[in-house]
Amino acid sequence: MAPVNLSHRRTHNLLLISKLLSLRDTASPLTLLLDSLEQPASPLIQEYIRRAKLSKVHVTLIAFETLKCPEGCDAFVSTRRKSPADIIKEVSAAYQPSPSTGPSKRRLIIIDAINPLLSSRGSDLSFHLPSFLGAFITPTNPAASKSDASLVVTYHQDVPGIPPQNPYLPSTFSILTYLATSIITLHSFSHILAQKAARDRSLVPPVFGLEEEQDGVLLGRLDKLGGTGATEGIVLELEHRRKSGRGVLEWYLLPPASRYPATQVKEIVTLLDDNILYNPPMESYGDDEEEPQSTFELGLTDRQRRDREGVVLPYFDAQHGDGPGEGGRILYDMGEEDDFDEEEDEI
Amino acid sequence: MPSQPPLPPLLAPYLSSQPESSLTLISSILGATSNWLVLRLLYSALSTSTNQTFGLDEHDGSKKKVVLVSFLRGWEFWKVEAKRLGLDLARLADKKQFAFVDGLSELFSAPQSANAAPTTSSPTGIPPRTSLPLRGPPGPVPGRGPAIAPAISASTSSVARGPATSEPGIAKKLHFSGRGTAALDIMEKDIIAVIEQVKASGDSSEEVLLIIDQPDFLLAATGTSMGIGATEMSEWVTGLQLNVGATVLTLAADSPLIHNASVSGNQGATPVEGEHASFAIGLAHRARSVMQLRTLETGAARDVSGVLRISRGGGISSGADTLDEKELLYYIQRDGGVKVFGRGES
Numbered sequence: 073m074a075p076v077n078l079s080h081r082r083t084h085n086l087l088l089i090s091k092l093l094s095l096r097d098t099a100s101p102l103t104l105l106l107d108s109l110e111q112p113a114s115p116l117i118q119e120y121i122r123r124a125k126l127s128k129v130h131v132t133l134i135a136f137e138t139l140k141c142p143e144g145c146d147a148f149v150s151t152r153r154k155s156p157a158d159i160i161k162e163v164s165a166a167y168q169p170s171p172s173t174g175p176s177k178r179r180l181i182i183i184d185a186i187n188p189l190l191s192s193r194g195s196d197l198s199f200h201l202p203s204f205l206g207a208f209i210t211p212t213n214p215a216a217s218k219s220d221a222s223l224v225v226t227y228h229q230d231v232p233g234i235p236p237q238n239p240y241l242p243s244t245f246s247i248l249t250y251l252a253t254s255i256i257t258l259h260s261f262s263h264i265l266a267q268k269a270a271r272d273r274s275l276v277p278p279v280f281g282l283e284e285e286q287d288g289v290l291l292g293r294l295d296k297l298g299g300t301g302a303t304e305g306i307v308l309e310l311e312h313r314r315k316s317g318r319g320v321l322e323w324y325l326l327p328p329a330s331r332y333p334a335t336q337v338k339e340i341v342t343l344l345d346d347n348i349l350y351n352p353p354m355e356s357y358g359d360d361e362e363e364p365q366s367t368f369e370l371g372l373t374d375r376q377r378r379d380r381e382g383v384v385l386p387y388f389d390a391q392h393g394d395g396p397g398e399g400g401r402i403l404y405d406m407g408e409e410d411d412f413d414e415e416e417d418e419i
Numbered sequence: 420m421p422s423q424p425p426l427p428p429l430l431a432p433y434l435s436s437q438p439e440s441s442l443t444l445i446s447s448i449l450g451a452t453s454n455w456l457v458l459r460l461l462y463s464a465l466s467t468s469t470n471q472t473f474g475l476d477e478h479d480g481s482k483k484k485v486v487l488v489s490f491l492r493g494w495e496f497w498k499v500e501a502k503r504l505g506l507d508l509a510r511l512a513d514k515k516q517f518a519f520v521d522g523l524s525e526l527f528s529a530p531q532s533a534n535a536a537p538t539t540s541s542p543t544g545i546p547p548r549t550s551l552p553l554r555g556p557p558g559p560v561p562g563r564g565p566a567i568a569p570a571i572s573a574s575t576s577s578v579a580r581g582p583a584t585s586e587p588g589i590a591k592k593l594h595f596s597g598r599g600t601a602a603l604d605i606m607e608k609d610i611i612a613v614i615e616q617v618k619a620s621g622d623s624s625e626e627v628l629l630i631i632d633q634p635d636f637l638l639a640a641t642g643t644s645m646g647i648g649a650t651e652m653s654e655w656v657t658g659l660q661l662n663v664g665a666t667v668l669t670l671a672a673d674s675p676l677i678h679n680a681s682v683s684g685n686q687g688a689t690p691v692e693g694e695h696a697s698f699a700i701g702l703a704h705r706a707r708s709v710m711q712l713r714t715l716e717t718g719a720a721r722d723v724s725g726v727l728r729i730s731r732g733g734g735i736s737s738g739a740d741t742l743d744e745k746e747l748l749y750y751i752q753r754d755g756g757v758k759v760f761g762r763g764e765s
Contacts, residue, residue, distance in 0.1 A: 109703055112733035137653070137705045137734070139440045139660055152654055153600070185704065191697060192650035228733075231700045232680040232693050234648075282681060282700070287674040288448040288713025290703050291730040 082343060085322040088312060090339045092254055094123045095180055095222045100312065101209045104252035105226045109291050110281045111260040113226045115306055115329060117182060120224060121145055122334055129178045130167050134159060136185045145182070156189070156199055160207045179221040181208050187231045190244040201247055225252075230282050252313075259307040261325065265349060304328040307344055325350075379407070423756035425462050425504045429747060430759050433708070433729055434463040437628060437665035441707040442656075442734060446672035446699065451712040451725035453669045454492070454500065455749075455757050457630060460667060461485060461497075462504050464628050465511055482516070484617050484625050486590075486663070488610055489632040490522040494589050503755045509588045515620035518590040518613045522606075522637070525592045590616065595637075599646025603655045611662050626664030631656070635670050638698055639691050649697035656702070670699050672711065706732030708742050715748075724751045727759070 091099045107113035121144040124131050132147040141148035147166035151159055167179055183189075190201070209221050227248060236243050242250075249255060260280075267277035281292035308324040323344035332340050345351050372380070382405075406412065426434065437443055447453035464483040489497065497519065501508045511517035590613045593606050614627055634652065641647040660666045680688035680696040688696075703709050711728045728746045735742060750758045 107733075109700065109733055112704065114733065114735070137657075137701070139657070152657055185701075187697075187701065188650045188653060191648065228701070228704050230681070231704070232688070232696050234693065234697075282677065285674065285678045285681075286713070286716070288446065288451065288672050288711055289728070290446055290672055290677065290700065290711055291709050291728070291732070 078343075078345060081322065082346065085310075085320065085324075086339060086341065086343065088320060089308070089310060089322070089324050089341050092310070092312065093120060093341070094127060095120075095129055095178060096127075100254040101222055102205060102252050103222065103224045103254045103256065104248055105224060106229050106255060106257040107226060108228065108230045108258070108281070110263060111258040111306060113258055116256070116258060116308070116326065117184070117224070117226070118142070118144075118329060119326060120180065120182065122329075124180045126335065126337060127178075129180050132163055132166050132179065132181045134163060134181065134183045136183065136188045138184050151189075156204050160204065163208060181221055181223045183223070183225045185228055186225050186248070187228050187233065190248075191234045201244060202251055205251060229257075254313070255311045257309040257311075259309060261305040261307050264307045264344075268350060304331075308341070422754065423752065423758050425466070425506075425756075426459055427749075427757060427759035429745075429761070430459060430727075431463065433710070433742075433745075434460050437667065438707070439626065439664055440660065441665050442660065442702070442705055442732070443665070443667045443708050443710065444699075444702050444706040444732060445667065445669040445710045445712070446703075447669060447712045448671065448673045448714065450714040453632075453712055455751055455755075456710065456712065456727070457487075457632060457667075457669060458497075458500055458504055458506075459757070460628075460630065461487070461501060461508075461517075462506050465517060466506060482625060483664070484516050484621075484627045485630060486518045486520065486610070486614050486617055486627060487630045487632065488520040488522055488593075488634075490526070490636040491633040493523050494519055494521055498588065500755070512588045512590070515617055518617045519588055520591045520593060520610055520613055521589045522593040526595050526637075527640075595641070598641075600651055600654075602641075602645070603647065603651060607655055607658050610659060614659075614662050627662075628665050628667065629659060629663040630667045630669075631659070632669050633671065634668065635676075635695055635698060638694055643690050643694065649694045649701060652698050653701055653705075668702060668706075670702065671695075672699060672713075704733035707735045708732055722750055723748050725749060 088099075091097060092103065105113045105116060107116075121131055121142065123129075125144050130147070131145040132149060133141065133145045134149045134151060136151050147163075149159065149162050149166060154162070163181060189204075205223060205225070208223050225248070227245070233243065233245060263278075263280050270277045282290060284292055305328055306326045308326055310320070310322050310324060312320040312322075314320065324341045325344050325347050326341050445453045445456055464485050487497065498508050508517055508519070512519060591609050593609055595602055596605065614629065618627055634656070638647060638649065638652050656666070656668065676692055676695045677699060678696075680693040709730050709732045711730065712725055713728070714725050715723055725748070726746060727749055728744075729742075730744050731742050747759050747761055749760075752758065
């Protein structure tokens with residue numbers, strides 16, 4: 073992908089993430105959150121719920137691993153010992169847009185972890201993942217007025233799935249990534265910084281947690297910098313597929329929830345490249361150090377530089393080829409500050 | 420060496436506070452078992468003399484009730500080890516403040532010496548895991564005969580034989596019968612019945628702490644051929660979690676069980692490895708905190724038994740609930756006392 077101007081990215085991609093997180097215009101019907109133990113998706117889900125509350129969106133949580141309804145969600149659907157068809161039924165029953173309440177509200181459906189579903193139904197041939205997910209976005213009951221539903225699905229990347237029963241079928245994870253309209257991969261900011269620091273020195277980037285493959289280590293995260301707040305936050309790697317088919321790739325930084333009030337409407341997500349820790353500003357004092365210290369002003373003002381560039385040097389004149397002896401003259405346009413001296417400046 | 424307080428001061432805040440409906444995961448490896456930590460947890464929840472031991476009054480007066488479900492260690496082991504800390508589990512069981520659910524001795528409906536496991540000092544999953552799947556479904560299995568004979572002859576030992584309910588201290592013995600979720604449901608019902616008994620007695624406002632010791636054994640011993648996989652086990656844990664205040668779970672996290680099936684090295688992982696990794700990592704995603712025990716990377720040391728890393732799990736609510744992440748060293752002394760200290764301290 074060609075590098076795009078930073079200010080262009082700043083305007084367009086910040087608008088895009090704002091639209092995606094606030095579920096405006098149903099920009100992304102199916103968002104896939106890829107998280108890991110090193111950076112769980114729960115802060116991002118809370119951010120989704122917070123924004124949904126601000127814009128009065130109905131929130132349904134389909135819980136595969138959550139026990140209690142978190143604050144801010146309107147409907148809580150437990151999936152324990154339920155078939156996918158039952159889940160769909162219960163979810164669509166959880167929200168009935170009544171015509172009396174005016175225009176139908178938008179709806180956010182969150183699946184807190186899809187792994188259990190994928191690994192238990194993998195053997196069940198009647199289970200069809202695309203139609204299961206599709207049923208939430210486009211309810212089967214056409215009588216219900218069309219409500220814009222967005223589906224946010226979390227997938228734990230580090231939980232090994234079961235191998236597909238049919239070797240000629242793609243894995244369920246491939247199907248998920250194929251279906252998703254946006255994919256957000258979550259990274260821990262401190263890990264991103266550590267990896268960047270290593271790359272800047274041409275070292276092998278460090279790995280954390282399970283990837284360390286150390287005996288007995290599940291989680292590598294240790295908040296050594298806890299309290300300073302310096303490296304808190306989540307890095308979101310967004311891949312958004314536009315309707316036109318064009319893809320957008322961008323890296324964002326979501327600050328921790330404690331940094332802003334819950335009612336903040338202004339966008340809090342920034343580009344990762346704009347972060348001062350990730351992309352420190354070029355040190356400008358380096359130029360000053362190189363100049364020798366003296367009482368003379370050795371620099372040039374803008375005007376002096378312009379004038380100097382305007383000077384036609386003798387060898388340009390010599391290239392006209394007017395004949396031997398011709399050319400090579402020094403051509404000088406008098407400036408107003410020049411003091412014309414008849415004797416000296418005779419041409 | 421001076422004797423250590425039963426509850427190491429550095430660990431006390433982590434052991435005494437398990438918020439409502441939270442899950443704590445303790446992962447262990449072969450060289451660093453979790454018994455001592457579970458015992459400290461029991462002590463922290465059940466002991467009345469906590470404030471004497473380290474000066475601070477961490478106990479807010481509301482003692483907890485505890486239900487311990489153990490799959491790898493018998494009643495005898497827990498009783499003896501707790502006694503060394505000054506905790507009389509048998510008496511607490513009589514008072515219905517504590518209940519022990521035995522998932523070891525008769526899980527597969529086979530009378531077996533219950534004190535076989537406690538005598539070994541490192542009873543993590545590895546040895547049973549290799550031998551137990553051979554045991555197969557309940558019922559007469561060829562090759563069982565010789566194993567029963569010494570067990571019966573040992574019936575004169577301290578562990579009482581005979582009907583399960585008559586054994587003192589053991590509230591319930593779990594049996595695995597049938598297959599798939601139906602078998603898990605029966606066990607779930609048994610455990611919930613015990614939880615209800617404990618809840619009903621005494622002050623019913625006290626919350627119940629459920630400790631499940633090494634349920635991964637159940638997964639390894641049954642497996643997908645019996646219709647039990649990581650998802651079914653996780654649902655089983657969820658079902659139990661719904662009935663208690665807080666839950667603590669211990670699991671093996673040895674490298675082959677976790678990393679062989681990881682995304683990078685997925686080739687050739689056995690079903691047990693795959694299911695175990697999926698179960699353990701899935702639980703870590705749900706847990707509020709994960710306590711990871713491991714040995715020193717630099718090899719064995721004379722005065723360090725292992726490393727305890729306490730991390731926030733994936734299920735911590737990032738709101739008011741805070742948990743400091745920490746990495747500590749611990750040393751188990753010959754008398755069973757445990758010293759916990761930071762790196763560079765002693």
